[in-house]
Amino acid sequence: MEIVVKLYGDLKRYAPGDRPHFALRLETGSTLENIFRILAIPEGHHTALINGRRSSPDATVANGDTLVIMPLISGG
Amino acid sequence: MNGWMGKMLRVDLTSGVCSARPMEPSVAKDYIGGRGLGIHLLNREVDPTCDALSAENQLIMATGPLTGTGAPTGSRYMVMTKSPLTGAITCSNSGGMFPTEFKRTGYDAIVFTGRSETPVYLYLDPETAELRPADHVWGKSTHETTDALLAETDAKARVACIGPAGENRVLFAAIMNDKHRAAGRSGVGAVMGSKNLKAVVVKGKGRIPLADPDRFKAFNKQKLASFKKEIQETPLGLMINGTAGVVMATQNFGVLPTKNWQQGTFDGWEKIDGEALTRRFLKKNSPCYSCPIGCGRKTRVDDPRFAGEGEGPEYETIYAMGANCLIDDLAAITKANYICNELGMDTITMGATIACAMELVERGYLPEEEVGRSLQWGDAEALVELTRLTGARQGFGDQLAEGSFRLAERYGHPELAPVSKKQEFPGYEPRGAQAMGLAYATSPIGGSHMRGDPAYFELFGVPEFMDPHQWEGKAVVTKAFQDLSAIIDSAGLCIFFAVRHLAAKDLGVAPVGILEYLNAATGADYTLEELMQAGERIIHAERLFLTRAGFARKDDSLPERLTKTPAPTGPAKGLVCHLDKMLDEYYQIRGWTEDGIPTQEVLDRFGLS
Numbered sequence: 001m002e003i004v005v006k007l008y009g010d011l012k013r014y015a016p017g018d019r020p021h022f023a024l025r026l027e028t029g030s031t032l033e034n035i036f037r038i039l040a041i042p043e044g045h046h047t048a049l050i051n052g053r054r055s056s057p058d059a060t061v062a063n064g065d066t067l068v069i070m071p072l073i074s075g076g
Numbered sequence: 077m078n079g080w081m082g083k084m085l086r087v088d089l090t091s092g093v094c095s096a097r098p099m100e101p102s103v104a105k106d107y108i109g110g111r112g113l114g115i116h117l118l119n120r121e122v123d124p125t126c127d128a129l130s131a132e133n134q135l136i137m138a139t140g141p142l143t144g145t146g147a148p149t150g151s152r153y154m155v156m157t158k159s160p161l162t163g164a165i166t167c168s169n170s171g172g173m174f175p176t177e178f179k180r181t182g183y184d185a186i187v188f189t190g191r192s193e194t195p196v197y198l199y200l201d202p203e204t205a206e207l208r209p210a211d212h213v214w215g216k217s218t219h220e221t222t223d224a225l226l227a228e229t230d231a232k233a234r235v236a237c238i239g240p241a242g243e244n245r246v247l248f249a250a251i252m253n254d255k256h257r258a259a260g261r262s263g264v265g266a267v268m269g270s271k272n273l274k275a276v277v278v279k280g281k282g283r284i285p286l287a288d289p290d291r292f293k294a295f296n297k298q299k300l301a302s303f304k305k306e307i308q309e310t311p312l313g314l315m316i317n318g319t320a321g322v323v324m325a326t327q328n329f330g331v332l333p334t335k336n337w338q339q340g341t342f343d344g345w346e347k348i349d350g351e352a353l354t355r356r357f358l359k360k361n362s363p364c365y366s367c368p369i370g371c372g373r374k375t376r377v378d379d380p381r382f383a384g385e386g387e388g389p390e391y392e393t394i395y396a397m398g399a400n401c402l403i404d405d406l407a408a409i410t411k412a413n414y415i416c417n418e419l420g421m422d423t424i425t426m427g428a429t430i431a432c433a434m435e436l437v438e439r440g441y442l443p444e445e446e447v448g449r450s451l452q453w454g455d456a457e458a459l460v461e462l463t464r465l466t467g468a469r470q471g472f473g474d475q476l477a478e479g480s481f482r483l484a485e486r487y488g489h490p491e492l493a494p495v496s497k498k499q500e501f502p503g504y505e506p507r508g509a510q511a512m513g514l515a516y517a518t519s520p521i522g523g524s525h526m527r528g529d530p531a532y533f534e535l536f537g538v539p540e541f542m543d544p545h546q547w548e549g550k551a552v553v554t555k556a557f558q559d560l561s562a563i564i565d566s567a568g569l570c571i572f573f574a575v576r577h578l579a580a581k582d583l584g585v586a587p588v589g590i591l592e593y594l595n596a597a598t599g600a601d602y603t604l605e606e607l608m609q610a611g612e613r614i615i616h617a618e619r620l621f622l623t624r625a626g627f628a629r630k631d632d633s634l635p636e637r638l639t640k641t642p643a644p645t646g647p648a649k650g651l652v653c654h655l656d657k658m659l660d661e662y663y664q665i666r667g668w669t670e671d672g673i674p675t676q677e678v679l680d681r682f683g684l685s
């Protein structure tokens with residue numbers, strides 16, 4: 001299966017190529033934890049949204065999902 | 077007294093007499109200061125049904141016991157009065173350097189009563205309190221006024237003043253201090269203008285007395301060290317991109333108000349977010365007094381169409397003047413922000429009112445001939461021109477100066493105004509952040525997030541993440557955050573540091589850090605329970621003023637656009653805000669009747685009868 005990953009802020013540096021938005025092929029049933037490992041993103045310090053819903057590391061993604069990973073933000 | 081200076085200045089603008097009054101220790105302890113002290117004085121002295129722009133209204137400027145003490149972000153003061161925009165109260169607070177200098181004059185608060193016949197300003201230092209003529213700066217911008225008054229008093233003094241917008245009684249005129257910092261919301265500048273008070277110039281001396289300086293210093297050292305360690309591990313977005321960094325979060329959660337609150341996502345968001353601001357315009361960070369964060373932005377725009385220099389924009393300005401107007405031109409937004417600062421106006425209401433006018437035009441309710449120019453979605457030049465006209469109340473600006481509710485009502489469609497209690501919302505869409513809807517509806521100043529900010533637990537994960545789409549369980553947390561914000565606003569701290577670093581994550585909402593600072597500074601020996609009760613007391617005292625002014629459940633409302641029309645785009649697609657269900661629960665937790673009126677039992681318990 002394939003998902004779209006969008007990295008923002010200082011997380012852009014974990015993109016495998018030179019684009020911060022990219023398609024990622026995965027095994028069915030992959031969790032966010034698996035994806036963090038594949039992309040070498042350290043635990044914590046960021047917010048992960050699957051289709052705009054905040055998700056914990058054990059959440060699984062499905063084919064066609066959009067995964068946003070952005071730094072923790074506050075203020076405003 | 078320690079922490080508190082122990083006296084207040086009363087300035088009768090009608091007679092020109094300034095007199096000092098002692099601060100009663102029991103009032104200080106029960107209401108803390110700042111916002112709490114403000115509502116205590118309003119309840120005692122101002123008829124809640126009075127005309128906000130009449131001599132009967134009073135204007136209160138109040139610091140808190142931690143203002144100027146060196147506690148992190150202890151830099152703030154509060155402006156409280158009856159609001160001409162909402163008819164309820166204001167709670168407009170601001171940081172910068174003015175509040176600390178103000179407190180170093182020896183006064184915790186200044187109460188302005190009556191109305192001066194001619195324009196005046198107050199000059200205040202530890203030996204002097206006098207009203208001086210201000211005819212020569214009347215009509216001048218906030219920057220010109222500040223420069224002129226510093227030149228004729230003391231270059232090291234600090235100035236808070238109004239610009240032409242306040243003089244012209246624009247209903248959302250601000251009071252600007254240190255040129256770029258705003259007590260922005262609810263028209264505090266219009267009240268100042270109605271009193272013919274152009275400015276307050278303060279020059280202090282010495283330090284704020286502390287009850288136990290060693291205890292204070294030791295705790296401060298520990299707090300700053302743990303803050304430093306934390307930001308090494310997790311860089312703080314506020315330090316890198318200012319509050320503008322929030323665009324990324326609200327867009328991706330689908331709660332960035334767009335097109336006059338019709339949707340929660342904006343395609344052009346990356347052109348107006350914090351990274352773009354940092355890359356294109358940032359010159360340097362601009363911290364308030366004693367702040368380790370420094371979220372303020374000194375910026376410069378070279379684009380010849382919108383060239384200028386100043387501070388901002390903040391996230392709220394970017395939402396209101398950007399996404400909400402479908403404007404993705406950050407130079408224009410920044411320019412309009414500079415104009416608001418110079419003329420002295422609230423950027424949120426300004427942007428939201430222009431967006432509302434754009435929709436009125438699109439739907440054919442407002443002819444462009446009346447506007448005097450084209451006013452289509454995304455028109456960056458219209459934003460800048462209309463902002464200027466509004467401050468001067470010239471042409472169509474005279475109508476925009478009344479805010480979105482009165483504008484939309486005039487053209488027969490009040491439902492298009494994005495307001496609660498006639499005040500425009502800040503930039504979080506409640507269909508995708510349910511508690512935010514409850515916070516807007518129950519805020520004593522109308523549409524506002526700063527009186528108990530659910531973005532912390534719905535979007536930022538502080539102290540923990542709660543699902544933003546769920547309404548269940550939100551009333552109790554919103555109430556707790558409102559009480560906390562009353563404590564923060566009254567102590568003289570900034571919410572950006574205090575919520576995350578002084579309200580102890582592991583205990584939920586428990587302001588143990590604020591408690592330690594307060595006790596070391598004042599020696600008042602607050603227990604945690606007493607402090608939490610003080611927060612709650614302030615909320616009830618505010619509600620009492622609103623009740624007497626005629627506010628009830630009917631006014632704790634949101635437009636049907638948010639409660640009946642499902643969100644059309646983004647992660648919140650298909651959702652509405654379940655305000656009514658949250659309100660029922662909220663009133664019950666507060667001890668208010670179903671109609672939102674504090675019960676006698678509650679008033680007795682908090683000494684408000």
Ligand code: SF4
Nearest residue numbers: 364367370371570572
């Ligand atoms: S966080 Fe920002 S607004 Fe708050 S005190 Fe610091 S610089 Fe001022």
